[in-house]
Amino acid sequence: MRVKILFLFILFSPSISVFAQQATIKGKVTSQGEPIEFVNVYVLGADKGAITDSEGEYLVKGIKPGKYLIKVSYVGYRTIEQRVELKGEDVTTLNFELESASIQGEEIVVTGTLKEITRAKSPVPVELYTPKFFKMNPTPSLYDAMQNVNGVRPQLNCNVCNTGDIHINGLEGPYTMILIDGMPIVSGLSTVYGLSGIPNSMIERIEIVKGPASSLYGSEAVGGLINVITKKPVNAPKFMAEGMATSWNEYNIDLGARFSKKDAFDVLTGVNVFNYSNTIDQNNDNFTDVTLQKRASIFQKWSFHRKENRLFSIALRALYEDRWGGEMDWNKSHRGGDEVYGESIYTKRWEVIGNYQLPTYEKLLFSFSYNSHDQDSYYGDLPYMAQQNIGFGQLTWDTEVDKHSLLVGAALRYTYYDDNTPATADSDNANLNNPDVVWLPGIFIQDDISVNEATNVLLGLRYDYNTVHGNIWTPRFAYKVSLNDKNILRLNAGTGFRVVNLFTEEHASLTGAREVVIEEELKPEQSYNVNLNYEHKIFGSEGFYAGIDGTIWYTYFTNQILPDYESNSNQIVYDNLEGHGVTQGAALNVNLEFENGFKVMGGASFIDVHTVEKDDSGVNRKTRPLLTERWTGTWAVTYPVKSLGLKIDYTGNVYGPMKLPVLNEQDPRPDTSPWWSIQNIQFTWNRSSSPFEVYAGVKNLLNFTPPANSIARSHDPFDKNVTFDGNGEPVATANNPHALTFDPSYVFAPNQGTRMFVGIRYEFR
Incomplete structure (x- = not known):
């Protein structure tokens, strides 16, 4: 019984960390003076990070003293990297002003080439959608959410069981490959299940490539890819x-x-x-x-x-x-x-x-x-x-x-x-x-x-x-x-x-x-x-x-x-x-x-x-x-x-x-x-x-x-x-x-x- 209680505690409890004599960084992330929510602030080398709140503020604690590279990134904005030296028991304030990446084209994508690359530099056109886009019309599954993406259509195939698939540019569901973190875990039997039941809290972004990608992903990647x-x-x-x-x-x-x-x-x-x-x-x-x-x-x-x-x-x-x-x-x-x-x-x-x-x-x-x-x-x-x-x-x-x-x-x-x-x-x-x-x-x-x-x-x-x-x-x-x-x-x-x-x-x-x-x-x-x-x-x-x-x-x-x-x-x-x-x-x-x-x-x-x-x-x-x-x-x-x-x-x-x-x-x-x-x-x-x-x-x-x-x-x-x-x-x-x-x-x-x-x-x- 104790083992079960410990397992459930680990599974659902919020983060618990104990720090002593260690550094802290905090600050605010804005764009054109307005706070930005959900920005990733990551301390490279310390494996620690945080996400800004609705005020654009973040807090990262428990960092060992030393020199680090701070990486600030969010889809839709240009990534910032800044080097900083942190000392024990110090609270360092770092504020960041982001430029819109919709203008700069600096969003990071991976689907088109299997490598992290900025969208502007990618030779393969990749469409990118964040949770903020899907929140404009909340749905119980990503399958339903695809109805708002141009050229992508959830298609019902049966009036009774409501079985469906995803069409890309008019091609039927079996031509669409669904991936999670780049892995082709979804097959023809269960294409719709690849986009159902993924908690919204887990999603960073959705990347869509339209057109064949079999040279990287193999069979099924004929009509296009949807990478969660x-x-x-x-x-x-x-x-x-x-x-x-x-x-x-x-x-x-x-x-x-x-x-x-x-x-x-x-x-x-x-x-x-x-x-x-x-x-x-x-x-x-x-x-x-x-x-x-x-x-x-x-x-x-x-x-x-x-x-x-x-x-x-x-x-x-x-x-x-x-x-x-x-x-x-x-x-x-x-x-x-x-x-x-x-x-x-x-x-x-x-x-x-x-x-x-x-x-x-x-x-x-x-x-x-x-x-x-x-x-x-x-x-x-x-x-x-x-x-x-x-x-x-x-x-x-x-x-x-x-x-x-x-x-x-x-x-x-x-x-x-x-x-x-x-x-x-x-x-x-x-x-x-x-x-x-x-x-x-x-x-x-x-x-x-x-x-x-x-x-x-x-x-x-x-x-x-x-x-x-x-x-x-x-x-x-x-x-x-x-x-x-x-x-x-x-x-x-x-x-x-x-x-x-x-x-x-x-x-x-x-x-x-x-x-x-x-x-x-x-x-x-x-x-x-x-x-x-x-x-x-x-x-x-x-x-x-x-x-x-x-x-x-x-x-x-x-x-x-x-x-x-x-x-x-x-x-x-x-x-x-x-x-x-x-x-x-x-x-x-x-x-x-x-x-x-x-x-x-x-x-x-x-x-x-x-x-x-x-x-x-x-x-x-x-x-x-x-x-x-x-x-x-x-x-x-x-x-x-x-x-x-x-x-x-x-x-x-x-x-x-x-x-x-x-x-x-x-x-x-x-x-x-x-x-x-x-x-x-x-x-x-x-x-x-x-x-x-x-x-x-x-x-x-x-x-x-x-x-x-x-x-x-x-x-x-x-x-x-x-x-x-x-x-x-x-x-x-x-x-x-x-x-x-x-x-x-x-x-x-x-x-x-x-x-x-x-x-x-x-x-x-």
């Missing part, structure tokens, strides 16, 4: 808590705490709990509008103090989720039965992520991750039991030679997958399972060449050997030139690849409504991409700043695998595309900042995704995939009322029409979605002297929801009253005049209408 960078424990608050509730009776709680042991380690622990247990059916189809969900996760990150500041950190995350959607009178006694329809999913998942810098003169870093995902699901009376384990290890050597910044690495990925479907059935005996085991070793090299102060050229090449598909090569090229301090041009080209496991990705195949048909042995997809990015900065009078970022891209796919919903209303047919696929388009982001704190961020994208394949007569036919918008836009407007301690945030998005999966030509549902928009407003109160922050607002101001008949034949989910012909096709009858079957895959937007929300944040430093 978690906080360094030494810089985190001692304790934080946030709670939010909505008028739909959704409840979300985030807790975070830091514990430190002098000269040994720092531990940051975060807990997230989400509960939604309110059955609502506003569209009167007798199905829950939103999946009911109970989720709990815990995330803990350890950072160990080592000689010469060498890195050693390890993080662990565990998640459990119980969610269901279905007919309003469903309960757990109906699970797996054929009387009352429900889709019930139990998920257990855990992950471990680590980084260890070898004790060598050369900078050698070993990174590793392992995740286990266990899913126990019933889709009506159809069971889906799946287990997936993925291990990943990578060793990199980072060195500088004259004008060359070299990164050389070797990686090994292991994937184990087993389920109760034909995907892992034994070819000789369907009653036996033959789990899918794939080894994917690879090596890569990257050379970032500084041609001169303004120009960088990046060359990269990766080789992977897949035990199923053989040799895979993925080269990359990047060119960056700073035309002057206000204009940057970047050109990127490269290839990507993806090894597909269908049953881990296509949840529409698990609704019990459609049969999966695989036409042939599938080959890995290949992509070839080029994109051009231009960044322009405008400096106006009286503190005005404008940033403009524009990108055009083109990606060509071979061996593309797309699900065919239209050939047969009872089937999903998979095949390698005999022609080719294309995604191309243009995106523009604009950021305006005024001296009084008024800010406007907006973005728009034009997206053209299509496939080209010969028809039976040999003529090339261009086809647009389902659920792909051509136009999308996002915005976020902030207006502060400083005299009242009030901040007003107005956020939203808009999406153009998408092609929808109707069942046949007689289906009365529209085959194209309308233009639609989700808009939100929030009011936040924070007095500078208070550790509390209170916010309230309204989500979905326009009360937009999809059509009420989105679920086909919701009154007959087991197709008991559907008549089929000899080919298995439904036949029109008096009670089924449109020859439909039950199908919940007709979905393009959330079913939640207007709802109010309120929340409170507390932080102890």
Whole structure:
């Protein structure tokens, strides 16, 4: 019992440190005279630091006397480094004035090159978002928060279970790789889980790269990357808590705490709990509008103090989720039965992520991750039991030679997958399972060449050997030139690849409504991409700043695998595309900042995704995939009322029409979605002297929801009253005049209408 109490105390207690005869530094961090919150103040060599409070003030205690380098950094501002000598029992006051990095381009990013580099110097365009951005429209998960990022869209794939994925530039979820601290711990089976259950208290920033990055990250990094960078424990608050509730009776709680042991380690622990247990059916189809969900996760990150500041950190995350959607009178006694329809999913998942810098003169870093995902699901009376384990290890050597910044690495990925479907059935005996085991070793090299102060050229090449598909090569090229301090041009080209496991990705195949048909042995997809990015900065009078970022891209796919919903209303047919696929388009982001704190961020994208394949007569036919918008836009407007301690945030998005999966030509549902928009407003109160922050607002101001008949034949989910012909096709009858079957895959937007929300944040430093 004492051991358990000690463990819980270590897990959740605020930092406890005992200091004697040691130095202290304190001070204030401002920009243009205004205090800045959440700035990292780190004492290099002492492994100690702090984060500024709402007054911009910080305090670092327990420092041994000596000479140190003080590093002051915050995303969006230029980093400051200052050397100082500290004496025992002294209290040294150091104040810092930061310059806006949105102007200077000094934000640190790592995703594009696997190395820490300022955003302005990175040859790869990287979009960066801080917790402050996501607080403008608080959500219970990062998955939902992605709706405010231009060109990134959370896509629901099922009206009943609300399974979803993340689209980047019109490409479906399996083309998006989710990483935590640079480690690819998320797979196709669980992409959405990579962005659910991460406590907000753990997040330092989100980095997004759009376009193939397989030369560094391997399979799945075809459409883009979302890298969740978690906080360094030494810089985190001692304790934080946030709670939010909505008028739909959704409840979300985030807790975070830091514990430190002098000269040994720092531990940051975060807990997230989400509960939604309110059955609502506003569209009167007798199905829950939103999946009911109970989720709990815990995330803990350890950072160990080592000689010469060498890195050693390890993080662990565990998640459990119980969610269901279905007919309003469903309960757990109906699970797996054929009387009352429900889709019930139990998920257990855990992950471990680590980084260890070898004790060598050369900078050698070993990174590793392992995740286990266990899913126990019933889709009506159809069971889906799946287990997936993925291990990943990578060793990199980072060195500088004259004008060359070299990164050389070797990686090994292991994937184990087993389920109760034909995907892992034994070819000789369907009653036996033959789990899918794939080894994917690879090596890569990257050379970032500084041609001169303004120009960088990046060359990269990766080789992977897949035990199923053989040799895979993925080269990359990047060119960056700073035309002057206000204009940057970047050109990127490269290839990507993806090894597909269908049953881990296509949840529409698990609704019990459609049969999966695989036409042939599938080959890995290949992509070839080029994109051009231009960044322009405008400096106006009286503190005005404008940033403009524009990108055009083109990606060509071979061996593309797309699900065919239209050939047969009872089937999903998979095949390698005999022609080719294309995604191309243009995106523009604009950021305006005024001296009084008024800010406007907006973005728009034009997206053209299509496939080209010969028809039976040999003529090339261009086809647009389902659920792909051509136009999308996002915005976020902030207006502060400083005299009242009030901040007003107005956020939203808009999406153009998408092609929808109707069942046949007689289906009365529209085959194209309308233009639609989700808009939100929030009011936040924070007095500078208070550790509390209170916010309230309204989500979905326009009360937009999809059509009420989105679920086909919701009154007959087991197709008991559907008549089929000899080919298995439904036949029109008096009670089924449109020859439909039950199908919940007709979905393009959330079913939640207007709802109010309120929340409170507390932080102890």
